[in-house]
Amino acid sequence: MKKITVLGSTGSIGTQTLDVVSMHPDLYQIEGLTAGANTALLLEQVHRHRPKKVSVATRELAEQIRELLPPGTELYWGSEGLVEVAAGTEADMVVTAVMGSVGLPSTLAAIEAGKHIGLANKETLVTAGHIVTEKAKKKGVRLLPIDSEHSAIFQCLNGERMRDVAGITLTASGGSFRDLSREQLKGVTVEQALQHPNWSMGAKITIDSATMVNKGLEVIEAHWLFGLSYDQIHVLLHPESIIHSFVEFKDTSIIAQLGNPDMRVPIQYALTYPDRMSSPAKPLSLAAAGSLHFREMDYERFPCLRLAFECGKMGGTAPAAFNAANEVAVARFLKGEISFLAIEDIIAKVLDRHHNTMNPDLSAIEACDREVRAAAAAL
DSSP: OEEEEEETTTSHHHHHHHHHHHHOTTTEEEEEEEOSSOHHHHHHHHHHHOOSEEEESOHHHHHHHGGGSOTTOEEEEHHHHHHHHHHSSOOSEEEEOOOSTTHHHHHHHHHHTTOEEEEOOHHHHHHHHHHHHHHHHHHTOOEEEOSHHHHHHHHHTTTOOGGGEEEEEEEEOOOTTTTOOTGGGTTOOHHHHTOOSSOOOOHHHHHHHHHTHHHHHHHHHHHHHHTOOGGGEEEEEOTTOOEEEEEEETTSOEEEEEOOSOTHHHHHHHHHTTOOOOOSSOOOOHHHHOOOOOEEOOTTTOHHHHHHHHHHHHOTTHHHHHHHHHHHHHHHHHTTSSOHHHHHHHHHHHHHHOOOOSSOOHHHHHHHHHHHHHHHHHO
């Protein structure tokens, strides 16, 4: 029986991970769960899966649920609690499904404890890819991608030699506003931005999909996951989200991974790797799909993707600055403080002022994160 810990169990990826676990109760045991403020859902999950350790965002939330936990479940809170649950159980794998840069310390703690990582937190590799991949290699820990695009590339590379790879292409749905012009984006609402045409995701990642920041983060993540140069990583607009990504080899052969949009498929593959099991996802019928469409990426229409490539190529603290500025800008948009197009303006202005530090250690990355957040909040 494989023992699993889920960080961010009440979010979109976390709940779907537990769905997969529930479908195979004889194969998995939940060791730990963490959540932010959604204590009602967390309590339901705790009573269903009986983890040994749980953590919530604050001491106050912890006190509210302490008496409601089943006997034997240890309770923690805050960033220290997240690290404790990530590293302090008997879990074989830790699924990192928390949003944002908060996932970095807990992921590093889990790797240090020798636990394999089901990686759904892009920011971990975006902000500290050089540190995370080196530590994983040293500890003999697998980084198994859960994002549909990276899972697709991972599957396409099974049994292949990296020296034969010419490049990879990450497909992008284009998000809520893929058919709108720059002029039409003026004045779009939060409600409109949250209406993703293909995927059911959390609010922040849905906004990131609309700005194409999400794809930019995936580009940087792919660089670290697969050891490819940025010149080998491409992005293609594919509205149907049927081809999740593909690999082109030196002989011009292309291997792609296809399927209906359902995050439970890549989640389950990360949990069962290298085995495959039956899935609740609807089988793909290409005849029913009829036709698939593709468009070259327009970097003028989606400037955040261009900025992500630039930051990735710069390296150092530039990707961390890109991520932190975006997190603050998206939070401000969701609160109604700024317009949709102001998200990219804030990111661009912050990056213009950023002083890049090469080969940063964790303290330099954390300092960059704090400084950028303050700057983005003040703009």
